Amino acid sequence: MSTWLCRSDSAKGRSLRTRMVSGIITCSQAGSILHKSLLITVVLVGGLVGASRGDSGQNNEEAVNHLTQISLEDLGNIEVTTASKEPVKASRTPAAIYVITQEDIRRSGATSIPEVLRLAPGVDVARIDSDTWSIGVRGFGSSLSRSVLVLIDGRSVYTPLFAGVWWQVQDTPLEDIERIEVIRGPGGTIWGANAVNAVINIITKNARDTHGVLASAGGGNLDQGFLNFRYGAGNGKTFDYRVYGKAFTRGPEFHANNRQFDDWRMAQTGFRTDWGLHNRDTLTVQGDLYNGDAGQSVGITTYTAPYSTNVEQNGEVAGGNLLARWKHVFGEGSDIQLQTYYDRTDRTQPNFAETRDTFDIDFIHHLVLPGRQNFLWGLGTRLSSGTATPIVPTVVFTPYRQTDKLYSVFVQDEIPIVGDRLSITLGSKFLHNDYSGFEVEPSARLLWTPTRKQTVWTAVTRAVRTPSRIEEDLQLTALMIPNPLTFFRVVGDRKFSSEHLLGYEAGYRSLVKPDVYVDIAAFYNNYDHLLSIEPGVTFAETSPPPAHVVVPFMFRNGLLGNTAGFEIAPDWTLTPWWRLRGSYSYLHMNLSKSAASRDTTTVPSTEGSNPHHLVLLQSSLHFTKKFTLDQILRYVSTLPAQQVRAYSTADLGFTWRATSGLNLSVVGQNLFQPHHAEFGGDPGGLVGIKRGVYAKLTWQTGQR
Secondary structure, eight states: OOOTTTOOOOOTTOOHHHHHHHHOOOHHHHHHHHHHHHHHHHHHHHHHHHHHTTSOHHHHHHOOOHHHHSOHHHHHTOEEOTTTSSOEEGGGOSSEEEEEEHHHHHHHTOOSHHHHHTTSTTEEEEEEETTEEEEEESSOOBTTOTTEEEEETTEEOEETTTTEEOGGGOOOOGGGEEEEEEEESOOHHHHOTTOSSEEEEEEEOOGGGOOEEEEEEEEESSEEEEEEEEEEEEOSSSEEEEEEEEEEEEOOOBOTTOOOOOOEEEEEEEEEEEEEOSSSEEEEEEEEEEEEEEEEEEEEEOSSTTOEEEEEEEEEEEEEEEEEEEEEEEETTEEEEEEEEEEEEEEEETTEEEEEEEEEEEEEEEEEETTTEEEEEEEEEEEEEEEEEESSTTEEESSSEEEEEEEEEEEEEEEEEETTTEEEEEEEEEEEETTTEEEEEEEEEEEEOSSTTEEEEEEEEEEEEOOOHHHHTEEEEEEEETTTTEEEEEEOOSOOOOEEEEEEEEEEEEEEETTEEEEEEEEEEEEEEEEEEEEOOOEEEOSSSSOEEEEEEEEEEEEEEEEEEEEEEEEEEEETTEEEEEEEEEEEEEEEEOTTOOOOSHHHHHHTTSOSEEEEEEEEEEOSSSEEEEEEEEEEOOBGGGTBOOEEEEEEEEEEEOSSSEEEEEEEESTTSSEEOOOOOSSSSOOBEEOEEEEEEEEEOSOO
């Protein structure tokens, strides 16, 4: 339901829900891709080994990079904060967490955050066109990532207008990201409403780690031109800072009708400062400003002939944010943290415009109770004021201006049962919002570490997705048939309540050998009160003229069902210069309507828009200090509701370190075919995602 003001679609065979959503806004194949992967890898390794045989032993000893400096055991000891808002080793986290490091980002060759997220198991990233993605975690993929909470340094970028994320404007410089923590599964106990299927936390580097100058520039056939600049300085103790600027232009993807509307341009600047006020106090202040154009083709309905047209026009996006975070350490295991931010978004499309101002404050207290209990509690409030300006009479929010208020309290206690071997974590979030009132999101998580290198965990969690303005206040009218003149109208009448999830999860992690690591997670999610679109009683309308018939549809909670599946993510360092990683994700969706529901389209549309199988294989090769080669292969099974066939594709990146501070990279993306479709949503048929190549030159001094 999250792309209604963005897209239009007239493809036959798609459900009414899919058309309305887009109106606004097999295992044998998996084996085939693995065969291709093995063949390509063997060829590459053979060629490179032959090329490297002339290196002396001394050169081989010098050929040490980040790939071999961090062992698999070290990766498991990376401290993460998304699961508990306090640093915890990833290997001791009772949740399906995956950490994408800066090294992973750099070697992926990705140019945007959605592309980076493909590295995480269970995350389905499908490109709709040049500037739009559908992202889903364990199902329910959409262009605004419904039920997935996304944070950047603790700042939520989830919009209460659509219950989703504008991915086009989440353009944090990739070089400044320290890591991305992806938790598949509900995280409502810590993060509150809308952290239903996943929490994605993008964490940028401390300013003390970005001293010096970084400049990069490049371009290719799709990423036509980009320029990034960063400067950082400070004393490394009491005060450090950085400033950055970036800009890019991207060309359109493949359109069979040659309507190449989806070009994309963005510019962004920002800063970060980190202060060590005293031995026990730290203060971070950071902010960003951005402005850009995102090409769109939008369906617009009017009450005059021809009643429905497609308009190709750039959507204008702009905004900024300012965040401050203070942390005080009382002593061993005890601290408080206070964070506040202001976020401004301004978006104008051919049929819709919105400005939104969000103020948020969050307080956390961490302490150790008797018996080595790790106790957390906190409270927060968020005020988000949005103004939806009507541009066409068929897309209206009533009232057009509204302030959403959210208040929350959470408690969580990690209780040791058997020393460091067995513990249970209990907690709950209590929140109140303007739409559904009071909500409770409890959880229980059990962690068992039979050995230092093995972790077993299980969890039961309740999470909710609260209503958004689109379900509460929208009135959207679209042409159904021209003769007799009939429109359908989607009406938000404030009778939609929260969607509920009760999730059951279990997982196992093991450092099998010093060079082999495996992470397995399984889940069963039971959903209730899911969104349905229920038909109302047809009526005639004479105003506005001409006289016409209206078929109303209302938002209700008429669907229920479950999803089940598992993810396997092995990691194998074959040699000091060759590392293989991969993942396989399986998803089964079983949705149905309640006895009272008359919605006949949402279930097949939802089930058929999420792949059953996702396969990813990464090969990272590093023979000398100067040359690296990275390969990524992907397989995605069919999406029948989107008319997208199963596909496999590959990316290949080569980096040459010319001098100590100068790197040249050449990256090829989607190499297996000239173009392929990944998700529907634009008028004029499916958009083909093109094969792309770009070159990038990076110069850097100081810290890396």
